[in-house]
Amino acid sequence: MMRQYELVERVQAYNPNADEQLLNKAYVYAMQKHGSQKRASGDPYFNHPLEVAAILTELKLDDASVAVGLLHDTIEDTDATRAEIDQLFGGEIGKIVDGLTKIDRLNLVSREEAQAENLRKLLLAVSQDVRVLLVKLADRLHNMRTLQYMRPDKQVRIAQETMDIYAPLAGRMGMQDMRNELEDLSFRILHPEQYAAIVERLEQLQADNREAIETITRELTERLGAEGIKTRVKARVKSPYSIFSKIERKSIALEQLSDMIGFRVIVESVEQCYRTVGLIHTTWKVVPGRFKDYISVPKHNDYRSIHTTIVGPSRQRVELQIRTEEMDQIAEFGIAAHALYKDGASANLTRIENESQAYGSLRQTISHLISGISAEDFLEYTKLELFQDQVFCFTPRGRLIALPRGATPIDFAYALHTDIGDTCVGAKINGLILPLVTQLRSGDEVEILRDQNHRPPSNWIGIAATGKARAAIRRAVRLAATQRAHALGEHVLNMMLEREGVMLDEAEAKTLAEELHIGNRRDLLIALGEGKVGSEDLGNALAKVKGIRKRRRKLDLPVADTADGWFALRATELFKFRVPGGQHGGPAAKAALAQLDFHTPVRITGEGVVPGDRLVGILQPDAPIVVYPIHSEVLAQMHDKDVAWVDVRWDLTGEEDRLFANVISMESLNKPGSLAQISSAIAACDANINNLVMRMISPDFHQMIFEIEVRDLAQLTDVLATLKRSPGLSAVQRAGAREAGMISTLEWDGNVDRSARDDER
Structure with missing residues (x-):
């Protein structure tokens, strides 16, 4: 265990003016509060906050951050309170510690909801003070380093959460070393066999190429030195997880990778970066298509460097990254390299945003995520927004828009402005009108076509790749x-x-x-x-x-003498309907009501009626009661007609197992497997498919119309809800008369002979 004076010495090594009294007080307070608590490894719990503080000293953070590292679990895991922390260490430290404290799990419904709400609280705190994120990442890193002492199921859950959220957060802040370690530690838990194979291959590769590495390092140093460029060349090996990701993304074998070992060429100025590129390209052959200039166009996490690949000694490919010393520090330590707090002063958010594009971008992302999103959506959008891979596209006027890989013109439109996204109806990509599902590539020029009367359809949610676009579409x-x-x-x-x-x-x-x-x-x-x-x-x-006194008259309508007895309808209530002229119940309606008796026949329309639907009977003189579901379009047409309306109810005594046909429609993204996805969703709800009609409504979408059999309205609602949650589907609803007519007749007389229908098939 690190002693008190050793921690102080670590801070004083990079900050001679460190507040020794603050660090000593935080050390003693945390040690006393955690007392005899133990970790899963059996070690004293205080070891954990002490190691977190040590990680923060490696990042060379300010005294307050190191003190927070010592105190970060006191409110959550001991009897310490926010008020006590404020009193002893000041409101600034108390606020950061509180931002790192999880919310009360007892008020939450599920683990996913708890995860979402804790993340929401963390990001809100991060948006106010970036040190909350730096301490949280250090906390997660030490937890991952000691994860082997947890139960296997808990290891997998924590590793997946780290891979989904905390590693991308570190990458978003430009902290590449920390991201690599978090990913590798998670990768080892989630895919142990692949991890072992890649690590073994890397060790072998380093042993086999030790001489080549020394040769390349020497030749680069000598060639640049001869031109007066002082340089520092260092070899670096790609992390196991980055290699695994590339294998998965490009569907290639491990042996086919040619850039597992690369070189960083560190020079003194930006001007020397470009001179170095020229010298290297005139000395060695260049691999086409492998040049990227992140100095001219930095990544959103502040990463700046020039990438190029040459054919080096022994005709092997050599990947080079050319940067200044400052760029190298930012590439490794990200926002921690900006020296934002190293003077011991309080946070200045304006200054932070000016110095760090990464933090400003993260605060903007958080503002998109925080408001009005459910727990499930919040987790999804957060993961989407944090992923690092990007494409760079341009507006016709040359404005640069950075988007995640897989982004479409819809994402581009919403990145410009929410109003532009909402009114987008098409896009020109490099001068050609292309579908909105087209994935953008770096260098594309995108022009958005708009219609002020247009509003985004719900199926765009399945197309958009950014959290901002999805949230705006959902709203x-x-x-x-x-x-x-x-x-x-x-x-x-x-x-x-x-x-x-x-x-x-x-x-x-x-x-x-x-x-x-x-x-x-x-x-x-x-x-x-x-x-x-x-x-x-x-x-x-x-x-x-x-103060209206409702007049009711109850009667039963047995319908056994009609072909519609299969539905066993029971009429329970009568009421009159207003007709032209302002009178309640015209002459025809009154005459019809007077004729109503126990032998009045009932006919039900073929509009996909299922038990549980609210039913309305329309009664006219010398005619059967025609029963419609409350959602029928015909009822709207009856508004001004002289008819009597009869409220009817279902009575399925003895018919509980009967199945009822209903027609549903939806719009589906035109992609392989969409029909199988829909069929599986319907089958998962224990419903049966009778028939299917498909028609293309655009190059990107099909309309799907299904006739299904269900027991009642509850099962039908379950089917519709399941389909609405399925990606790539939109406009999921019960079909109207026009769509239903594409599958079956528009109307039938109640009782359908099931055996006859089966014979017709």
Whole structure:
């Protein structure tokens, strides 16, 4: 265990003006608070915060950061409080320690929700002070170094979380050495066989090429020195995980990799970087297509360097990275190399953003992620936003836009502005109009085509590659759905008010909403439009608010003498409907009601009715009751007709196992395996597919129309919900009459002879 004075000496080695009293006090306080606590390895728990502090000294961070490293687990794992930390060490340190403390797990539903909320809290704290992230990464690094003492299942979970979130975060901050170690430690747990094979190959490669490495280092140093360029050349071996990623990405064998060993050429100035490139290219043959200038166009994590590959001694490929000493420090230590806090001063966020593009970019990303996203979406978008691989594209005016690999013109449009993304209808890539699913490549010039009346469809969520684009699309889709529900709810309420011949003022509308346990009139209309409030509940609440006495008449309609007896419908309530002229129940409707008796036949329409659907019967003189589902388009056409409306209910006694046909439709991304994906999702809900129609609606999308068999509305809802969660699908819904007509007849008379249908197949 590192002693107190040794820690102080480590800090004073790079900061002679270190606050020795602060470090000593934090050391003693943390040691006393953790007391006799033990880690899974059996070591004293205090070893962990001490090692975290040691990692922070390797990054040469300020006194406050090192003190936080010692204190970071005190609030979470001991009886220490935020108020006590503030009092002893100041509000600045207390705020950072609190930002590193996990939230109370008891209030959360699932591990995923806990993970998302803890990450959300961490990122919010990071956006206010980058030292929160630096301490958290040091904490995670030491935990990964000692992960072998945990249960195997916990090792896998922590390693996957590190690979998904913390390693990319380190990369986003330009801390490449830490990222490599986090990835390699995770890789060893997640893929032990592949890890062992690559490590063995690297050791063999280094042994076999020791002489070649020395030769290349000497020749580069001598050639550049002869031209007056003082240089430092160092060989470096790629990390096991970066090699594994390249093998996976390019689908090649380990033996085919030619750049597992590379060289860093460190010179004194930017001007010498470009002189060095010229000298190297005129001395050795260059491998075409392997030149990248990250000095002119830095990566978003502040990485700057020139990459080139030459054919060196023994005709082997040699990868070179040419940079200055400052660039090399930033490439290895990232934001920690900016010396942001080394003067011991408090954080200055403006200064940080000016010095570090990486931190400014991360704060911008966090602002996109934090607001209005569910736990599940937050984890997904965070992972998308943190991945490092990039393509660089340009607007027609030359503005550079950095996007993740796999990005499309949709991502490009949203990177420019949310309004541009929302109104995007197409794109020109290098002057050619291409589909919006086209993946962009570095150097592409992209022009977005817009229509101010357009709104993004939900299937774009499966196409977009950036968290910002997906979040914006989800918000736009949600807003459009809310607006549609509001308009529909307003229509439903107005119909009810017309039927009862009453009006509502603002106060009564608020009372009506409260009667239904809803906050206000707007939320009531949305709930009505979404079907969360039924017409019966609305009618009862309206009667109470307006003092209307509802008149009801109950009767049963046996239907055994009709072909529709299979549905066993029971009519339970009658009410009149307003007709032209402002009278309740015109002459024809009254005549029809007068004729209603126990032998009135019932006919049900073929609009995909399933048990659980709200049903409405339309009664006309000398005609059967025609039953429609509440969502039927025909009912809207009946609004101004002189007919009586009969509210009917399902009664399936003895018919509980009966299956009912229903037609659903969706839009699917045109890609291999999409039909199999949909079929599997339907089968997973224990539903059966009877028939299928497909039609192309654009080069990128197909419309899929399925006739399926379900037991009831609950099972149908489960099918629709499962399909909506499937990637690449959008506009998942029950089919309208037009779509249903593409699979079967528009209308049938209730009881369908199942054996006859089976014979027809």
